[in-house]
Amino acid sequence: MSRTNRTGLAAILAGVVLGSIGLMGAGPPPTPVFEQYGGIIKGTTKDALTGRLLSNVKVGIATTENATEFFAEVTSDANGHYETPGLMKGVYYLNYSRQGYIKVKNVKAELLDEGTEVGVADVVMTTALGDGQFRIVVSWTEYSSDAVADVDSYLAIPGVSTPLYYGNKGINYYGTFLDLDDTSWAGPETTTIRQLYPGVYTFYVNNYNRRTDWWALGQSEIKVVVYRGDELVKTYFVPQGQGLTYALFNIVDGQVVDIEQWDNDLWTH
Numbered sequence: 001m002s003r004t005n006r007t008g009l010a011a012i013l014a015g016v017v018l019g020s021i022g023l024m025g026a027g028p029p030p031t032p033v034f035e036q037y038g039g040i041i042k043g044t045t046k047d048a049l050t051g052r053l054l055s056n057v058k059v060g061i062a063t064t065e066n067a068t069e070f071f072a073e074v075t076s077d078a079n080g081h082y083e084t085p086g087l088m089k090g091v092y093y094l095n096y097s098r099q100g101y102i103k104v105k106n107v108k109a110e111l112l113d114e115g116t117e118v119g120v121a122d123v124v125m126t127t128a129l130g131d132g133q134f135r136i137v138v139s140w141t142e143y144s145s146d147a148v149a150d151v152d153s154y155l156a157i158p159g160v161s162t163p164l165y166y167g168n169k170g171i172n173y174y175g176t177f178l179d180l181d182d183t184s185w186a187g188p189e190t191t192t193i194r195q196l197y198p199g200v201y202t203f204y205v206n207n208y209n210r211r212t213d214w215w216a217l218g219q220s221e222i223k224v225v226v227y228r229g230d231e232l233v234k235t236y237f238v239p240q241g242q243g244l245t246y247a248l249f250n251i252v253d254g255q256v257v258d259i260e261q262w263d264n265d266l267w268t269h
């Protein structure tokens with residue numbers, strides 16, 4: 001995830017207000033929090049359904065995956081921003097929670113250099129869904145000269161010739177909704193399946209606005225998170241590669257099945 005390694009974003013994100021910091025556990029290191037270390041991880045938290053910045057998200061920071069205790073915890077402020085205390089270089093796993101929302105665990109962020117490096121970990125969260133309902137959240141890079149500004153989501157529905165896409169957003173389309181269609185960087189772009197029918201659904205993303213550049217989609221740092229009911233089922237990343245359309249997964253009888261292939265034969269508009 002090169003995004004987390006990007007430096008020089010401090011200016012863009014200036015004005016971040018540090019949330020409450022709780023340092024857990026007394027005694028000497030191994031805590032990697034030291035004021036003299038200038039490295040931090042910061043980011044924004046957003047709501048998948050409204051796209052708005054989300055305050056009061058607790059962000060627990062650990063040095064291992066699946067941690068149940070965190071060496072530090074901060075809270076996103078009224079502008080949805082959070083920022084960790086100073087950290088030594090290393091790999092960190094961030095865990096996001098908020099009342100009524102599905103937990104997002106193990107978001108990896110890496111600080112490669114000791115010093116003033118700023119890692120960025122932006123996260124989109126969703127409220128819990130009903131049993132058997134799905135929500136698919138696409139997010140991607142902020143402005144980048146070699147990436148796609150308008151990534152589009154497509155959901156092929158069993159027995160329906162035209163997929164769910166921006167042309168039928170905001171309506172109940174065979175039990176599915178394109179809740180949010182983002183056209184200018186970052187996302188979120190959000191799809192919800194409220195009524196799941198038998199058969200095979202296919203979810204894919206497309207390069208809408210930069211079609212002459214077949215590498216751009218794979219350079220857009222696209223992340224696709226799948227939620228079912230009250231849990232996060234799977235997180236996908238679109239890899240570097242050549243193509244205008246990338247297929248992520250099928251949903252078959254309520255199960256998410258990986259595809260993860262470039263496929264320019266899928267229907268797009």
Ligand SMILES: [Ca+2]
Nearest residue numbers: 151152182183
């Ligand atoms: Ca879009």
